Amino acid sequence: xxxxxxxxxxxxxxxxxxxxxxxxxxxxxxxxxxxxxxxxxxxxxxxxxxxxxxxxxxxxxxxxxxxxxxxxxxxxxxxxxxxxxxxxxxxxxxxxxxxxxxxxxxxxxxxxxxxxxxxxxxxxxxxxxxxxxxxxxxxxxxxxxxxxxxxxxxxxxxxxxxxxxxxxxxxxxxxxxxxxxxxxxxxxxxxxxxxxxxxxxxxxxxxxxxxxxxxxxxxxxxxxxxxxxxxxxxxxxxxxxxxxxxxxxxxxxxxxxxxxxxxxxxxxxxxxxxxxxxxxxxxxxxxxxxx
Amino acid sequence: xxxxxxxxxxxxxxxxxxxxxxxxxxxxxxxxxxxxxxxxxxxxxxxxxxxxxxxxxxxxxxxxxxxxxxxxxxxxxxxxxxxxxxxxxxxxxxxxxxxxxxxxxxxxxxxxxxxxxxxxxxxxxxxxxxxxxxxxxxxxxxxxxxxxxxxxxxxxxxxxxxxxxxxxxxxxxxxxxxxxxxxxxxxxxxxxxxxxxxxxxxxxxxxxxxxxxxxxxxxxxxxxxxxxxxxxxxxxxxxxxxxxxxxxxxxxxxxxxxxx
Numbered sequence: 001x002x003x004x005x006x007x008x009x010x011x012x013x014x015x016x017x018x019x020x021x022x023x024x025x026x027x028x029x030x031x032x033x034x035x036x037x038x039x040x041x042x043x044x045x046x047x048x049x050x051x052x053x054x055x056x057x058x059x060x061x062x063x064x065x066x067x068x069x070x071x072x073x074x075x076x077x078x079x080x081x082x083x084x085x086x087x088x089x090x091x092x093x094x095x096x097x098x099x100x101x102x103x104x105x106x107x108x109x110x111x112x113x114x115x116x117x118x119x120x121x122x123x124x125x126x127x128x129x130x131x132x133x134x135x136x137x138x139x140x141x142x143x144x145x146x147x148x149x150x151x152x153x154x155x156x157x158x159x160x161x162x163x164x165x166x167x168x169x170x171x172x173x174x175x176x177x178x179x180x181x182x183x184x185x186x187x188x189x190x191x192x193x194x195x196x197x198x199x200x201x202x203x204x205x206x207x208x209x210x211x212x213x214x215x216x217x218x219x220x221x222x223x224x225x226x227x228x229x230x231x232x233x234x235x236x237x238x239x240x241x242x243x244x245x246x247x248x249x250x251x252x253x254x255x256x257x258x259x260x261x262x263x264x265x266x267x268x269x270x271x272x273x274x275x276x277x278x279x280x281x282x283x284x285x286x287x288x289x290x291x
Numbered sequence: 292x293x294x295x296x297x298x299x300x301x302x303x304x305x306x307x308x309x310x311x312x313x314x315x316x317x318x319x320x321x322x323x324x325x326x327x328x329x330x331x332x333x334x335x336x337x338x339x340x341x342x343x344x345x346x347x348x349x350x351x352x353x354x355x356x357x358x359x360x361x362x363x364x365x366x367x368x369x370x371x372x373x374x375x376x377x378x379x380x381x382x383x384x385x386x387x388x389x390x391x392x393x394x395x396x397x398x399x400x401x402x403x404x405x406x407x408x409x410x411x412x413x414x415x416x417x418x419x420x421x422x423x424x425x426x427x428x429x430x431x432x433x434x435x436x437x438x439x440x441x442x443x444x445x446x447x448x449x450x451x452x453x454x455x456x457x458x459x460x461x462x463x464x465x466x467x468x469x470x471x472x473x474x475x476x477x478x479x480x481x482x483x484x485x486x487x488x489x490x491x492x493x494x495x496x497x498x499x500x501x502x503x504x505x506x507x508x509x510x511x512x513x514x515x516x517x518x519x520x521x522x523x524x525x526x527x528x529x530x531x532x533x534x535x536x537x538x539x540x541x542x543x544x545x546x547x548x549x550x551x
Contacts, residue, residue, distance in 0.1 A: 052380060054546070088382035095380070100372065103308035104301060112301055115294055116383045
C-alpha cells in the first residue's frame with residue numbers, strides 16, 4: 001500500500017476557454033491533515049471535486065486511495081462500477097452547503113446514511129461526536145447554520161472513511177464551536193483518517209494542518225508546514241518596545257535574541273512594552289497570493 | 292433491496308410530514324370530485340350518472356399528479372438543494388434513490404385513490420366495479436399509468452434548469468393535458484384535433500382504460516374509436532414507459548449545470 005493517500009500530477013481542468021486548474025501537482029500522505037488555501041476562483045473547489053469524483057479532468061494523472069477518480073465518475077458522473085462503490089465507502093465528503101433533508105430528524109438522516117456503508121459507525125456515537133446529541137430528534141430544518149454544518153460532518157464521517165474531504169467546514173461556526181470542531185478533526189486524524197480541508201480561515205489551517213498548500217491561478221505554488229510556509233520560520237522578526245520618552249519603536253531583525261539582550265542592557269532590566277513577533281500565517285499567505 | 296425499502300420509508304415520512312403537500316396531493320382528486328359531483332348532478336345517459344364518468348378522470352389526474360407532477364417538481368428542487376449531489380458522494384447504489392421515489396409515488400397513489408373512491412361512493416353514489424375482471428382492468432390500467440407517469444416525471448425533471456422554475460415548467464403541461472384528455476369534459480365533446488393531440492399522451496389512455504372499468508359495457512361504442520380498446524391502452528402506455536425509461540437513463544442529471 002502506498003504511503004500517499006492522494007497523488008496528483010499535472011492536473012488540468014478547463015471550463016470552455018478558461019483554465020481553472022493549470023498543471024497542479026499535489027501529494028497528500030496517509031494520516032495527515034492537509035489544508036488547501038487559496039483565494040476564491042483559484043481552483044480549490046474544482047481540484048477537490050475532481051479528487052472526489054464529482055468532476056472530470058482534462059489532463060494529468062490523479063490517484064486517490066490508489067484509484068483514479070475518473071473511474072468513479074464514470075461517463076456521466078454516476079458510475080455503477082463495483083470498484084466505484086467500494087471506493088465511495090472509503091471516502092467521506094463534506095461539501096460546501098449541501099442539501100438538507102428538511103422533514104427528517106438528525107437521528108433519522110444519520111441512521112439512514114449509516115446504512116450505505118458496510119463498516120459504518122454507530123449513528124448515536126457519531127451524532128454525539130459532532131455535538132448534536134441534544135438535537136437527535138429535531139427536524140433538520142430547525143437546526144442553526146452551525147448545527148447543519150455539524151450534521152454535514154456527521155454524514156461525512158458516519159461511514160468511517162479512510163479519507164475525509166472537508167470543503168470550508170467551519171463557515172458560520174462561532175469560536176467555541178470551531179474549537180470543538182478542530183478537536184473532532186484532530187481526533188479523527190489520530191484514528192488514522194487522512195483529512196483534506198479547504199478553508200478561508202488561516203487560523204484554522206494553522207491549528208489543524210500538518211501541511212498547507214497554497215493554490216493560486218490553478219497551480220499549487222507552495223506546500224509546507226504552517227510554521228515553515230513561505231520561509232516563515234526564517235523571516236525577520238519584528239521587535240517592538242517603548243522608549244523612555246514614551247513613543248513606540250520597532251526594528252526588524254534576523255537575530256532578535258541579540259537585539260533583546262542589547263535592549264535589556266540599555267534599559268538595565270525590563271524592556272517596557274516588549275514584543276517579539278514573526279509574520280503570521282496570514283501575513284505570509286497574503287504576501288504569496290498578491291505577488 | 293432493504294436499502295430501497297428504507298429509502299422509500301424515509302420518502303414517505305418526508306411526504307407525510309409536510310402538511311401542505313399531504314393536503315393538496317391526497318385531497319386534490321377528492322376535492323375535484325366534490326366540485327364536479329355537485330355541478331353535474333344529472334345523467335350522462337342510460338341511467339349512468341355524470342359522477343361515474345368524471346371519477347375516471349379524477350383517478351387518472353390523481354395518478355398523474357402523484358407520479359408526474361410531484362417528481363418533475365421535487366427532483367429539480369432536490370438537485371438544486373444539493374441532496375442529489377450529496378447522495379452521489381456516498382456508496383448508495385443509484386437505483387435506491389429511484390426506488391424510494393417509486394415507493395412514495397405508489398403510496399400516495401393508492402391512498403389518494405382510496406380517498407377519492409370513498410368520497411365519491413358515499414356522497415355521490417358512485418358504483419364501484421362489480422366484476423373481478425373490471426377490478427383487474429382497474430389494477431393494470433392504474434399500475435401501467437402510474438408507471439408511465441412516474442418515468443415521465445423523472446425524465447421531465449431534467450428539463451427544469453432550477454428548482455424554482457420547475458413548477459412553472461410542469462404545471463402548464465399537466466393542466467393542458469387534463470383539459471384535452473377528457474378529465475374535465477366528456478372527451479368526445481372536444482374538437483377532433485384536440486382529441487388527436489390528446490391521443491399522443493398517456494393521460495387520455497389512462498382515462499379511457501378507467502372508463503372501461505367504471506362505465507357499462509354498452510358505453511364502449513361511444514368512445515372515439517368505437518370501443519374501449521384496452522389492448523391499445525396497454526400498448527400506448529407501454530410505449531410511453533419505454534420511451535420515458537430511455538430518456539431517464541440517458542438524460543438524468545444528479546448535479547446542476549453550474550456543477551459541471
